[in-house]
Amino acid sequence: MDANSSTRYDVVVVGGGHNGLVAAAYLGRAGYRVLLLERLGTLGGAAVSAQAFAGVDAQLSRYSYLVSLLPHRIVRELGLSLELRRRRISSYTPVERDGKPTGLLVDAADPARTADSFRALTGSDREWAAWQRFYSMTGQVARRVFPSLTEPLPSRAGLRRLVGDDAAWETLFEQPLGAAVERVFADDLVRGVVLTDALIGTFTHAHDPSLLQNRCFLYHVIGNGTGDWDVPVGGMGAVTGALAAAARAAGAELRTGCEVTAIATDGVGPAEVTYRHGDAETVVAGSRVLVNAAPATLARLLGEAPGPAPEGAQLKVNMVLRRLPRLRDSAVDPREAFAGTFHIAEGYRQLETAYREAAAGRIPAAPPSEIYCHSLTDPSILGPEAVRQGYQTLTLFGLHLPARLFADPAAKERALAASLAQLDQVLAEPIADCLALDADGRPCVEAKTPLDLEREVGLPGGHIFHRDLAFPFAEEPLEEPLEGAAARWGVATAHPDVLLCGAGAARGGGVSGIPGHNAAQAVLAELPR
Numbered sequence: 215m216d217a218n219s220s221t222r223y224d225v226v227v228v229g230g231g232h233n234g235l236v237a238a239a240y241l242g243r244a245g246y247r248v249l250l251l252e253r254l255g256t257l258g259g260a261a262v263s264a265q266a267f268a269g270v271d272a273q274l275s276r277y278s279y280l281v282s283l284l285p286h287r288i289v290r291e292l293g294l295s296l297e298l299r300r301r302r303i304s305s306y307t308p309v310e311r312d313g314k315p316t317g318l319l320v321d322a323a324d325p326a327r328t329a330d331s332f333r334a335l336t337g338s339d340r341e342w343a344a345w346q347r348f349y350s351m352t353g354q355v356a357r358r359v360f361p362s363l364t365e366p367l368p369s370r371a372g373l374r375r376l377v378g379d380d381a382a383w384e385t386l387f388e389q390p391l392g393a394a395v396e397r398v399f400a401d402d403l404v405r406g407v408v409l410t411d412a413l414i415g416t417f418t419h420a421h422d423p424s425l426l427q428n429r430c431f432l433y434h435v436i437g438n439g440t441g442d443w444d445v446p447v448g449g450m451g452a453v454t455g456a457l458a459a460a461a462r463a464a465g466a467e468l469r470t471g472c473e474v475t476a477i478a479t480d481g482v483g484p485a486e487v488t489y490r491h492g493d494a495e496t497v498v499a500g501s502r503v504l505v506n507a508a509p510a511t512l513a514r515l516l517g518e519a520p521g522p523a524p525e526g527a528q529l530k531v532n533m534v535l536r537r538l539p540r541l542r543d544s545a546v547d548p549r550e551a552f553a554g555t556f557h558i559a560e561g562y563r564q565l566e567t568a569y570r571e572a573a574a575g576r577i578p579a580a581p582p583s584e585i586y587c588h589s590l591t592d593p594s595i596l597g598p599e600a601v602r603q604g605y606q607t608l609t610l611f612g613l614h615l616p617a618r619l620f621a622d623p624a625a626k627e628r629a630l631a632a633s634l635a636q637l638d639q640v641l642a643e644p645i646a647d648c649l650a651l652d653a654d655g656r657p658c659v660e661a662k663t664p665l666d667l668e669r670e671v672g673l674p675g676g677h678i679f680h681r682d683l684a685f686p687f688a689e690e691p692l693e694e695p696l697e698g699a700a701a702r703w704g705v706a707t708a709h710p711d712v713l714l715c716g717a718g719a720a721r722g723g724g725v726s727g728i729p730g731h732n733a734a735q736a737v738l739a740e741l742p743r
Contacts, residue, residue, distance in 0.1 A: 223498060223500045227251070227503075228251055228507060230257040230259065231454070232725055233717065233728075234252075234259075235454060235460075236288060236734070238468070238730075239460040240464075241738075249466075249500070254470065258450070258451060259672075260678070261275075262454065263275055263450055264451075266658075269652050269653025272589075272607055274595070275446075275588065276662075278450055279450060281445075281446050283725065284437075284725060285363070285364055285726070285727070293460060295456050298444035299447050304322045305554045306319050306320070306550065315640070316334070319546060328342070348408070351379070352386070356440065360438060367686075367702060386431070390420065391420060392409070395409055402561045402563055410584065412430045413565065413614070414434060414584075414613070415430070415527060417616045429684060457727070471492070481709055484499040485711045502737050502740070508672075508674045508681060508716065516709070524677035524680065525618065526667060526673065527617070529611075529612035529629050529630065529633060530610070531609070532660050533608040533610070534607055536603065536605060541641060558584070559580045559583065559636045560582045560583075565614070579632065584611050615629055617663070617665060630659075630661045678717075679718075683722075702736070704720025704721055706736075714733065715730050
């Protein structure tokens, strides 16, 4: 490439989401000249906070919404000013048994209380004992596997040795997760609660032979060696705000409103990045280009065939309430039920039925979903007036709603109505009666389909992981280290000077910063200062 006509940088980062900011911060701190280009007018990508409803002072995590996979190591090394707050209640799952409303409450701080809830729901201690054994196993795997995510990529055999438990390896890495769920648990509701972590943003089922469900489950239970999902104080925007501050303090140049339109590389000279800002088009060069975008987007920028299109499979609903709704199960305080993950229509058989309906091209009659009230854990996202009036935020994340179902523009409203109807079935009052009104008198509820995510934040197919998740080892059955730093760190592309640093890299997915960290480590190895 001819770099004489371009402004030259050591590293150009394409995309200002959290992973791009992590990479920029690490490389800036190492003394590299770094330019980051973001298409939107603000940094953060899908990890942002916004006042979604006019006249309602509530900062909602509009797209991504919880943090589990962000390593404490990255927070410490980058000196991030960030608080992640633990939720005491892990989950509450309402259900009707023998004609009476009841539910399963998992209190992370009180095992005896959780045991009582299992016993009241199932009639014995069997399921609670099985739950403890199963999650003791996943916890052991988490403690051993999670640290490896910020180290060079192990081989399959190497990760198996690290896990060190053949039964756990078979359960999580070799056999469809449904086999273990059905072998270990007997109660339909308990089975469903376990399986939901295998389905977040992933259109699959318990017995999928591809093990896509296992891969999704693994990433949901290994975060920081505990699997805890924490609320970022100040909302998701606080996470990327802290990362942007760290990147700027490290000397990285961050530009917004700059849409990258092409990347050119011959694998020899610096790669060239063309971007548009307003009416002006500019070309810059980088010894390395790190792409914090989906592999399909990278292919388009390189002028290559993108391969199979990724497909997201979720409905994200943001709400502001005047008050929390009362539950049909009057034995549970709504402030506890909604403080963790509130499961709706997520029994094991319900999940299978919904998958089959969606696979047949229909919006499920009973869409499964998970609900979170972040303002119970972090009231700071509400303004003083909203706090005074007793307002609360509510986030609903719907499963088994793939992008293909939303080709009809009317499908969004049908999916939203069906999802809220399932919520109403476990409430003592309609959720509509609890919604706050915006400045124009409209209910404070907005829905985001995969197509909305593609249009608004550039996720192809609305896939929140950029593409299907992969196991955290080299796909090749290699015993020897992979050749090249980018390959060893799981961020390589077909072009030596272009690396992935987003969720589509190996060990990507979720708000983790791991691909950004790993891409930076590859650059440090390949371009020593």
